[in-house]
Structures are given as structure tokens and as C-alpha cells.
Amino acid sequence: MWKVAALSAAVFLSGCANNVLPPSDVTKMTSMKDGEYQYQIGTDDVLSVFVWHNPDVSGDYAVRPDGKISMALTQPILAAGKTAEQLADDVTEALSEYIKNPKVTVMVKSAVGSVSAQVRIVGDAVKPVSIPYRHGMTLMDLMIQVGGMSKYADGNDAVLVRIENGEPKEYEIRIDDLMVDADLEANVDLKPGDVIRIPEAWF
Template sequence: MVKFDIFLILLATGCSNNSGKLPSATTYTSNTTSVADYQYLIGPGDNLSIFVWRNPDLSGSFIVRPDGMVTTSLVEDLVVSGKTPTNLAREIEEELGKYINSPRVTVSVNNFLGPLSEQVRVIGEATTPSAINYTEKMTLLDLMISVGGLTEFASGNDAKLIRMVDGKQTTYELQIDDLIKEGDIEQNIDMLPGDIIIIPEAWY
């Protein structure tokens, strides 16, 4: 059933805009996201450390709820999911400004999970098909190490990368066998949040 589902996904993506091979350059950018200016987005399950200068009673650690919100001492049901720590700090300052004079807030993130849009998914003939949390400057090789590489049945050079570019689902060809087995570093392209990699089974 799993293999059949992967076949259906490949069939569906074949109808999308197909730009063929990715550029050989290691940095690939779309219209909305680039490796160079990537900023982490907070998501459910993240542990936030919120520090309010000179107000220790308002500071503390907070777990982002499944609904993407946290509740602090003075601010209830504050939406934090999908925001950068810096943007969230400025919003908290604005809210706290209703109660205290000129608050200064710092937000840091521990135990990163991130929203689903920040994950990179690998399905098919990987040793451990998984959804991996995106990290800054993640490459294809980093991702393959995270999922344990390819199975003995994988056709790595027939793998596909599905990425949203200019609001459209675009499919690219990947040469994972060349990267892992031949050490062709030109195939070690940068990953972006939301990428999906499909690795089919070889047909013998």
C-alpha cells in the first residue's frame, strides 16, 4: 500500500511544473525563501524562554501549545506560531506596554520543533522515511544522513524534489546515488523549509 501511495504521488507531481535538474550552485532561492536570509519560525511544541528586563516575575519558560499559542503572566492566548523570536519579542513588548513602562523583551527558543511548514519530508526508499525539522543551511546530504541513507532497493538517481516556487508546486530531479555513492558534491543542493523528497524503488 505504501509503494502504491508513492506511485500515486509521483504520478500527481508529474503533472506539475517540472524544471528538471536543480542548479549546480549550492544556494538555491525561491521568491519567498532563501538559504541566505533564513529565519527560524516558532511552532507548536517549542520551548520559549521569554525574558522581560527588570521584571523577573514576568519572565519564564513557556511551551507553545498545539494551537500555536502561549499564556504568560499578563498576556493570555498570545499567538506565537509562525513568528520569528525577534518579531514575537516586539509584539510582547507592545502588549506589556499596556501595563508597564517601556518593557524590553528577549525571546529565545529551546528544544526546537517548529511548524509543519518548517519541516522537510522524505518518503519512499529511505532507510527511515521521516519529517525532519529544517535547520539553517541544511543540505541534501545532511538530510540523507538524518534518514539513514537509502535502502538497497532505492533508485536514488530517480528521486524527485517537490518545492513551492512562485506559489506553484515545482518538481526537480535529484541524483542522490551520485551524491552518496560517487561523492559528486555538485548534487549536494541546499534544502528549504517545506521541501518534499520522493525516493522510488528501483525496477529490476
């Protein structure tokens, strides 16, 4: 609980951050090395489970509020917090009691994401929104996805809050320079769990 309180306090802090993130390297396809980030399944995600030669148990399964999926033959299986590969291993183990040498593939068909795998925008001049993090996502990608800011927002006074070593740390970001002036030096890489706070402009 103290981590949640600390993050909330940092997000809504009115003072300016003194830390600056390096610009995103637009020459790279992604901001992380291959395999460094793996999506973790969240509640309300829809998963496509394929069991080779067993269409009766193959299909699309929604992750329940308790984080589990309900499949034929097995007890409910915990999915939330796992990667697709980890869940495939668990489904394989569960089905092996009923099917000889099951071959299972799990894919995320529709992603909502766990809280730790989301990027959030809050503030006085924006509608709060959570977006599932995508591998290689940048600040520009996020702003395009949410449709930009309202006319009352002060994008150049925005702050990115990121948990580092268990503590919230604030970074200055310049959304107006990025989205209005196309200053790519203001584009930064995002990480799962980042929170963007956009204050209201003073006219």
C-alpha cells in the same frame, strides 16, 4: 485545499522529473543571503522568553496546539507563524500594561517548526519524516540527519518537489551519487517546504 492536493499528486507521481537544480556551492557557508530566511515559530516549539529584571515572567514556554503561549500577567499570545523578533515585539506590547518599559528577548530553544518551515521525505522505500529546515541546509545535510536510505531505495531516481509561484515543480536529484560516490555535484540547496520523494528500486 487544492494546493495540498496538487502537491500530493506531484509528490507521488511515478514519472521522472526533467528539471535539474544547480549543485550547492560548498565554498559558501550558507545558500541564502543573510537575513533572507527567518525561522517561523511552530506548534510544539519551546521558546525561551527573557524579560529584563522580571524573572517571574521570564522562562521557557511551549507553543500550544492552537499556536499560542501562556504567560503570567497577559492573555495567551499567538506565537506560531511569527519570527522570534516579531513575538518579542508582541510580548513587549502585552506586558507594557503591567510592566514599565519591558525589555523582551525571545529565543527558540527547541524547534519543531511549522509545516512551511519543514523539509519532508516520503516514498516507498523510506520511513516518512519531517525535519525542521535550517538556514543553509543541503541535500547532504538532510540525508545525514535522517541516517541515509534503506537498501531498497533508488536514490538516483529520487525527486525533489518544490512549490514555485504557487505550483509544485519537480527536480531530479541523485542521492546515490551523492551519498555513495561522494559526488558533490549532486548536492543541492534545500528550501523550506521542500519534499523529497525516494522510490523503491526495481531488482
